[in-house]
Amino acid sequence: MRKPILGVMGGGSNRPAVDAxxxxxxxxxxxRGWILLNGGGDGGVMAASARGAKEHGGTVIGILRGKTxxxxxxxxxxxxxxxxxxxxxxxxxxxxxVVIACPGRAGTMSEVALALNSGKRVILLGWDAGDGxxxxxxxxxxxxxxxxxxxxxxxAAVIADLHEG
Amino acid sequence: MRKPILGVMGGGSNRPAVDAxxxxxxxxxxxRGWILLNGGGDGGVMAASARGAKEHGGTVIGILRGKTxxxxxxxxxxxxxxxxxxxxxxxxxxxxxVVIACPGRAGTMSEVALALNSGKRVILLGWDAGDGxxxxxxxxxxxxxxxxxxxxxxxAAVIADLHEG
Amino acid sequence: MRKPILGVMGGGSNRPAVDAxxxxxxxxxxxRGWILLNGGGDGGVMAASARGAKEHGGTVIGILRGKTxxxxxxxxxxxxxxxxxxxxxxxxxxxxxVVIACPGRAGTMSEVALALNSGKRVILLGWDAGDGxxxxxxxxxxxxxxxxxxxxxxxAAVIADLHEG
Amino acid sequence: MRKPILGVMGGGSNRPAVDAxxxxxxxxxxxRGWILLNGGGDGGVMAASARGAKEHGGTVIGILRGKTxxxxxxxxxxxxxxxxxxxxxxxxxxxxxVVIACPGRAGTMSEVALALNSGKRVILLGWDAGDGxxxxxxxxxxxxxxxxxxxxxxxAAVIADLHEG
Numbered sequence: 001m002r003k004p005i006l007g008v009m010g011g012g013s014n015r016p017a018v019d020a021x022x023x024x025x026x027x028x029x030x031x032r033g034w035i036l037l038n039g040g041g042d043g044g045v046m047a048a049s050a051r052g053a054k055e056h057g058g059t060v061i062g063i064l065r066g067k068t069x070x071x072x073x074x075x076x077x078x079x080x081x082x083x084x085x086x087x088x089x090x091x092x093x094x095x096x097x098v099v100i101a102c103p104g105r106a107g108t109m110s111e112v113a114l115a116l117n118s119g120k121r122v123i124l125l126g127w128d129a130g131d132g133x134x135x136x137x138x139x140x141x142x143x144x145x146x147x148x149x150x151x152x153x154x155x156a157a158v159i160a161d162l163h164e165g
Numbered sequence: 166m167r168k169p170i171l172g173v174m175g176g177g178s179n180r181p182a183v184d185a186x187x188x189x190x191x192x193x194x195x196x197r198g199w200i201l202l203n204g205g206g207d208g209g210v211m212a213a214s215a216r217g218a219k220e221h222g223g224t225v226i227g228i229l230r231g232k233t234x235x236x237x238x239x240x241x242x243x244x245x246x247x248x249x250x251x252x253x254x255x256x257x258x259x260x261x262x263v264v265i266a267c268p269g270r271a272g273t274m275s276e277v278a279l280a281l282n283s284g285k286r287v288i289l290l291g292w293d294a295g296d297g298x299x300x301x302x303x304x305x306x307x308x309x310x311x312x313x314x315x316x317x318x319x320x321a322a323v324i325a326d327l328h329e330g
Numbered sequence: 331m332r333k334p335i336l337g338v339m340g341g342g343s344n345r346p347a348v349d350a351x352x353x354x355x356x357x358x359x360x361x362r363g364w365i366l367l368n369g370g371g372d373g374g375v376m377a378a379s380a381r382g383a384k385e386h387g388g389t390v391i392g393i394l395r396g397k398t399x400x401x402x403x404x405x406x407x408x409x410x411x412x413x414x415x416x417x418x419x420x421x422x423x424x425x426x427x428v429v430i431a432c433p434g435r436a437g438t439m440s441e442v443a444l445a446l447n448s449g450k451r452v453i454l455l456g457w458d459a460g461d462g463x464x465x466x467x468x469x470x471x472x473x474x475x476x477x478x479x480x481x482x483x484x485x486a487a488v489i490a491d492l493h494e495g
Numbered sequence: 496m497r498k499p500i501l502g503v504m505g506g507g508s509n510r511p512a513v514d515a516x517x518x519x520x521x522x523x524x525x526x527r528g529w530i531l532l533n534g535g536g537d538g539g540v541m542a543a544s545a546r547g548a549k550e551h552g553g554t555v556i557g558i559l560r561g562k563t564x565x566x567x568x569x570x571x572x573x574x575x576x577x578x579x580x581x582x583x584x585x586x587x588x589x590x591x592x593v594v595i596a597c598p599g600r601a602g603t604m605s606e607v608a609l610a611l612n613s614g615k616r617v618i619l620l621g622w623d624a625g626d627g628x629x630x631x632x633x634x635x636x637x638x639x640x641x642x643x644x645x646x647x648x649x650x651a652a653v654i655a656d657l658h659e660g
Binding site for chain 3: 067086087
């Protein structure tokens with residue numbers, strides 16, 4: 001059976017507290033034996049989560065916007081080159097069994113929305129997506145976690161359900 | 166000079182008041198001599214805005230999810246077939262000079278976010294996207310309009326700026 | 331009923347004899363009342379076929395590789411911006427009712443192959459695609475034309491069949 | 496340093512001699528410590544090459560056409576879900592350090608052409624792509640191998656060059 005793939009979304013700009021949480025998230029994903037997938041960039045949540053996973057023996061897949069690995073995190077095991085810009089966001093969410101979204105900007109918000117539109121379970125780590133997606137919170141497809149640990153606990157429950165389903 | 170392209174986003178489910186506003190929006194876009202672009206579906210905001218534009222002599226482009234015109238609005242002049250599912254949302258927003266978003270669900274929210282991420286001006290017609298995108302409202306890239314007429318007035322100002330720029 | 335869309339593929343480098351034939355092809359497509367679709371570039375077959383169509387009152391759609399109209403032919407009526415690089419080749423062939431391929435290089439060959447793989451009728455104008463696609467010639471999905479006029483005659487027969495079918 | 500990724504292209508229909516060679520190719524790729532990438536399908540060259548790699552302890556990535564793993568080879572370690580149909584062919588070739596193409600039909604031919612158009616080295620295993628791509632053979636970007644072993648030897652030389660370059 002294939003290992004679960006956890007998609008970690010989030011912004012590219014560096015904010016120390018956000019990045020520390022993302023690094024911890026990467027570590028916990030690796031410790032669970034899951035594969036971490038992100039957008040593969042070399043800054044912010046992408047770089048921090050990849051680093052955390054690699055420090056704990058995990059596997060990291062980056063789905064890159066460009067045609068080369070220029071600007072990619074050094075911690076990727078596998079760099080998927082799309083050359084498709086933002087259209088790769090669709091691949092990020094379709095490939096992930098569960099999506100955990102750290103704080104970000106419009107790119108992250110697009111991934112949250114695309115994931116929900118594809119029926120994926122989405123966990124917001126340390127932020128709220130706002131009223132526009134409240135209906136998904138009401139039906140439990142979108143939840144909030146206050147720590148990397150809580151996010152991973154929620155993800156584990158989703159994965160257990162997927163395997164039973 | 167190419168005609169301006171107005172992207173009209175919004176949900177596929179039929180809500181009479183929303184659809185009536187979308188039809189009016191299509192009519193006003195046609196009367197301005199602009200091209201209307203949408204996702205090309207045969208329900209909800211997509212079908213209604215296309216209908217409104219065609220009733221007033223406009224041109225309608227549909228960017229379709231599928232590989233055929235099955236399920237397309239009958240009012241399209243040009244059906245662009247992508248076979249790419251939600252990845253066509255990226256094409257919708259890149260091709261539009263201005264995006265007007267009617268009420269919708271996660272698919273519409275993804276288009277609003279992708280448009281903002283690409284630097285496009287986005288006008289919300291009759292709804293709010295929530296706190297998650299508040300920063301774009303503060304800098305004026307995302308605005309709200311209370312009627313189709315107001316949305317088109319705002320769009321006209323953006324287009325005038327683009328042509329001067 | 332929507333107007334037929336004729337996809338014109340071919341290389342971006344300027345070869346006078348090839349470009350003259352492409353310009354004539356664009357003219358004939360416009361005279362038939364069909365829409366011409368190509369990759370939207372400002373050189374070679376793309377620019378020449380767009381020019382020919384515009385000189386004869388036609389409508390031209392360019393499916394562009396990039397996120398902006400930089401490097402686009404000045405003769406496009408509608409510029410579809412994909413930001414997807416070569417992945418737009420798939421859109422070119424899916425959107426076309428018939429594909430006419432002028433001489434080109436690997437990009438053109440990829441479009442011929444993608445079109446055949448999608449079940450489209452493909453007409454090679456003034457060249458052969460080689461043994462690798464011979465099976466499609468045997469079953470009549472891929473044919474050769476020796477002039478723009480002959481290519482358009484073949485395309486007209488395909489379109490007549492599509493409308494009856 | 497990331498492991499080299501070998502793209503194995505080829506048809507989905509089952510031809511025993513072709514599939515046996517593809518299985519052997521997968522085995523040799525695994526033995527080299529390279530990652531095997533293919534289209535992830537459960538028939539023909541895709542299934543056979545994945546099987547060969549897994550039997551020899553390799554890692555297999557499948558870039559799937561669809562939004563789910565339905566119809567995927569059981570031997571994938573990582574299933575990248577694109578939902579983009581043939582547009583995923585672009586991702587296949589961009590992500591591969593070298594492309595080895597086994598016999599196939601138009602889909603395989605499109606991947607060969609897209610790979611050449613992206614500047615990738617392509618090795619044809621046991622077939623010829625025909626005159627349409629002869630210019631690439633003349634400049635050495637496209638070569639032919641008569642056995643899986645010869646293809647892997649050629650690929651090893653390319654990879655050595657990439658790492659020096």
